[in-house]
Amino acid sequence: MRTDHETVGEDLLKLVLTVVELLRQLIERQALRRVDSGDLTDAQEEELGATLLALHDRMSELCAEHGYRLEDLDIDLGPLGHLLPPAP
Numbered sequence: 001m002r003t004d005h006e007t008v009g010e011d012l013l014k015l016v017l018t019v020v021e022l023l024r025q026l027i028e029r030q031a032l033r034r035v036d037s038g039d040l041t042d043a044q045e046e047e048l049g050a051t052l053l054a055l056h057d058r059m060s061e062l063c064a065e066h067g068y069r070l071e072d073l074d075i076d077l078g079p080l081g082h083l084l085p086p087a088p
Contacts, residue, residue, distance in 0.1 A: 013066060018073040021059055022084055028052050029085070 031048050034040055040048065063070055075083040 010066075014068065014073065017059075017063060017066070017068065018075060018083070021070060021073045024055050024059060025085055027055075 031052060035045055035048070060070060063073070073084065077083055
């Protein structure tokens with residue numbers, strides 16, 4: 001593991017992107033539960049879908065700007081498995 005001054009910023013950026021991606025995926029799963037339960041109107045479902053797609057696209061863009069793929073953000077926690085849940 002490198003901890004020199006040149007990699008600290010890059011490591012911090014990757015950690016922040018990982019946390020944001022984890023939150024985005026959790027929000028997406030919660031939204032899908034609300035859709036499945038019938039709590040939303042058709043217009044709300046459509047708006048929610050567009051918003052989630054825009055968030056996914058922006059995360060992909062941010063990753064690409066810094067040389068990552070969304071898959072690169074996952075952290076292997078050893079016996080606990082991976083930090084990010086598998087894609088639905």
